[in-house]
Amino acid sequence: MADEIEIVHVDVGDGLPAGAPHPRRVVAWLADAPVAYVDVPAGDGHARPLADAVAHRVAEVEGPAGMPTELLGAAALRRRPEPVAPLPAAVTVVIRSAGDAERLQRCRAAIGAGSRTPDAVVVSRPDARTEALGAGGVIAFVEEALEPHRRWLERLCAPFADPDVAAVAGLVLERGPVPVDAPPPPLGAGPPGAEAPPPAATLAVRADAVTRVGPWDERLTASARDAELWGRLHGARWRVRHAPEAIAFHDGPLPRRPEDRVRAELERLLVAHARSGAARPLAAALLRQPASLASGVVRELGARARGPLGIAPLRAGRPLAAGPAAYLRGLSRAGLASAAPQPQGRAPLPAFLARNPFPHPLTEGFFYREKMRAIHRVAPDVAARSVLEVGGGRSGLARLLYPAAHVTTIDMDPEHASAPVHRDPLARFLVADATDLPFPDASFDVVTMLDVLEHIPDDRAAASEAWRVLKPGGHLLASSPNERWRSPYHRVMAPICPGDEEMIARWVHVRRGYTIADYAALFGRPPDVRADFINPVTAVCHDLAFSHLPSRARRALCTAIAPATWLGYALQPRGARGTESAVCWRKPAA
Numbered sequence: 001m002a003d004e005i006e007i008v009h010v011d012v013g014d015g016l017p018a019g020a021p022h023p024r025r026v027v028a029w030l031a032d033a034p035v036a037y038v039d040v041p042a043g044d045g046h047a048r049p050l051a052d053a054v055a056h057r058v059a060e061v062e063g064p065a066g067m068p069t070e071l072l073g074a075a076a077l078r079r080r081p082e083p084v085a086p087l088p089a090a091v092t093v094v095i096r097s098a099g100d101a102e103r104l105q106r107c108r109a110a111i112g113a114g115s116r117t118p119d120a121v122v123v124s125r126p127d128a129r130t131e132a133l134g135a136g137g138v139i140a141f142v143e144e145a146l147e148p149h150r151r152w153l154e155r156l157c158a159p160f161a162d163p164d165v166a167a168v169a170g171l172v173l174e175r176g177p178v179p180v181d182a183p184p185p186p187l188g189a190g191p192p193g194a195e196a197p198p199p200a201a202t203l204a205v206r207a208d209a210v211t212r213v214g215p216w217d218e219r220l221t222a223s224a225r226d227a228e229l230w231g232r233l234h235g236a237r238w239r240v241r242h243a244p245e246a247i248a249f250h251d252g253p254l255p256r257r258p259e260d261r262v263r264a265e266l267e268r269l270l271v272a273h274a275r276s277g278a279a280r281p282l283a284a285a286l287l288r289q290p291a292s293l294a295s296g297v298v299r300e301l302g303a304r305a306r307g308p309l310g311i312a313p314l315r316a317g318r319p320l321a322a323g324p325a326a327y328l329r330g331l332s333r334a335g336l337a338s339a340a341p342q343p344q345g346r347a348p349l350p351a352f353l354a355r356n357p358f359p360h361p362l363t364e365g366f367f368y369r370e371k372m373r374a375i376h377r378v379a380p381d382v383a384a385r386s387v388l389e390v391g392g393g394r395s396g397l398a399r400l401l402y403p404a405a406h407v408t409t410i411d412m413d414p415e416h417a418s419a420p421v422h423r424d425p426l427a428r429f430l431v432a433d434a435t436d437l438p439f440p441d442a443s444f445d446v447v448t449m450l451d452v453l454e455h456i457p458d459d460r461a462a463a464s465e466a467w468r469v470l471k472p473g474g475h476l477l478a479s480s481p482n483e484r485w486r487s488p489y490h491r492v493m494a495p496i497c498p499g500d501e502e503m504i505a506r507w508v509h510v511r512r513g514y515t516i517a518d519y520a521a522l523f524g525r526p527p528d529v530r531a532d533f534i535n536p537v538t539a540v541c542h543d544l545a546f547s548h549l550p551s552r553a554r555r556a557l558c559t560a561i562a563p564a565t566w567l568g569y570a571l572q573p574r575g576a577r578g579t580e581s582a583v584c585w586r587k588p589a590a
Helices: 050-063 069-078 101-112 128-135 152-161 207-213 222-237 258-276 281-307 322-337 349-356 367-380 397-401 414-416 459-469 491-496 502-506 516-523 541-543 552-559 564-569
Strands: 004-011 024-030 033-040 092-096 119-124 138-143 147-148 165-179 203-206 238-249 386-391 406-411 427-431 444-450 468-481 531-533 580-586
Touching: 004 069, 004 092, 092 128, 092 152, 101 119, 101 138, 101 147, 101 152, 119 128, 128 138, 128 207, 138 147, 138 152, 152 165, 152 203, 152 238, 152 258, 152 397, 203 222, 203 552, 207 222, 222 238, 222 258, 258 281, 258 322, 281 322, 349 367, 349 580, 367 468, 367 531, 367 541, 367 564, 367 580, 386 397, 386 459, 397 406, 397 444, 414 427, 444 459, 459 468, 459 516, 459 541, 491 541, 541 552, 541 564, 541 580
Parallel strands: 004 024, 092 119, 092 138, 165 238, 386 406, 386 444, 406 427, 444 468
Antiparallel strands: 004 165, 024 033, 138 203, 147 238, 165 203, 468 580, 531 580
8 A cells, every 4th residue: 555664574694685665664684683674665676775775774773884685695694692580580571462362372482482482371350460470480471462472571581580580571663554753763772771661561570579669550540550650769769671682573553642641641650640749740740741842843844834835745744633632631640649549659759848857847857858758769669678777766667658668767876766756656766786787688679778877886787787787679768967067067157057067966977968879989889869858048047046145036037038048949850969968879689
């Protein structure tokens, strides 16, 4: 048909096909990997022009431009097939089936004929995901409509040789007739790992990692579930990878409904807001996404207007209302923004901040709100079962941060045991030394050291002990003043505020704080993520809170400058530097 083009996959080592009476898109393969594509117009002549075009495109990828056709065979020999990689200890393939027996049989046969065979092949419903986690190990998902390449499973699972990889996305390539305006095959290195895979991609996950961050959110549409989980795994500092060499074929065009992508993205943003309480995902859902859709409508109207004037070629118009209509339908799921799925790991930000334990939390204790927000930003949203809080005192921040976890707080002062937060059924308090923790190795999912290390003379021993009791794959949180800290921050306040040495003595610090280089020296590696707090605007309120003025005067002055303090707090970008830092490491799973 005039509005179609046929996609043909060709191994250039076996030669090239002759011309055809219809247009084709030839995807050239070398050593079991696609390396280039060429759009070939209709024609039934000799294959030489096609061979020259393919040779040139292959050469752009594989070697010097302008490779002669006769060297195609030599190129295939140079690019020798890589050795077949072993699979992880246990791999289960889940075929999502809609009940098409012929397609299911073809998919199963392709998996069985692969370079590596899985431990088990399971057939499930199209929307089944979470049930498969019980198999453990690595679980690879594929739709029954796909025919995996013989090296699909091997290559999809190869990144799992790194125990810190939690998810890998494969590539789906079309073959056979597709619309002439279908996008070209996405050959190459693949997108950055943080970018979620497209709905059509195959996906493999490490069951243990998914269990830690929580399974797929079954409330979402099918096209949004994988992307939302991918984002949570990446946010918890697991590694996520794209494997464009792990290929499955789809006969005919892949389903492409831009309106489905619009709705899936809206749902993902609403759930991200519900999980974290952060305003950024909600602002993206309510402001950035509709603005982008409006911009697309304007561009399409402009393209339609230029066509009849001869300024641009005429083209089939895209449906103008599809994207905005899908967005409006997606708003019917606005309840996703206020109801995070259970069980939940990290507390939502508003609930966490609402329990600020510092006295007078909106005046003298406002700086503690800044600290709590920074800690929340670096803390992973994981389903932590056991948390160790080193030097937690009476604040119980770890308990507030992970409300569903069993939290053990250790401190040298036994009087802190009477704090209400330590009487929670899921909490316990122990008098213990941070440099000699009374726990076996790998005991806790999360360890917190919030404003603690700067109090400990042998901070290296304390860091070593915290790392020892942390489980592989677990997270360690810390906070402290950094190299920007001084007292007072604005020297004009020196007459009413203590100086550096007096402040250090009041806080019973044995050192000023830590730079990122200091943290790297303590833990053998820099932190994975950092969030600073107390910026030049909010430092005024912080220094007033610790000034020599009477408490009533301190609160009155903090109230008077509250508009500026709140503005400085609200407008501080995530990457902005402050006088104190919250940091987080993820312990490698190996």
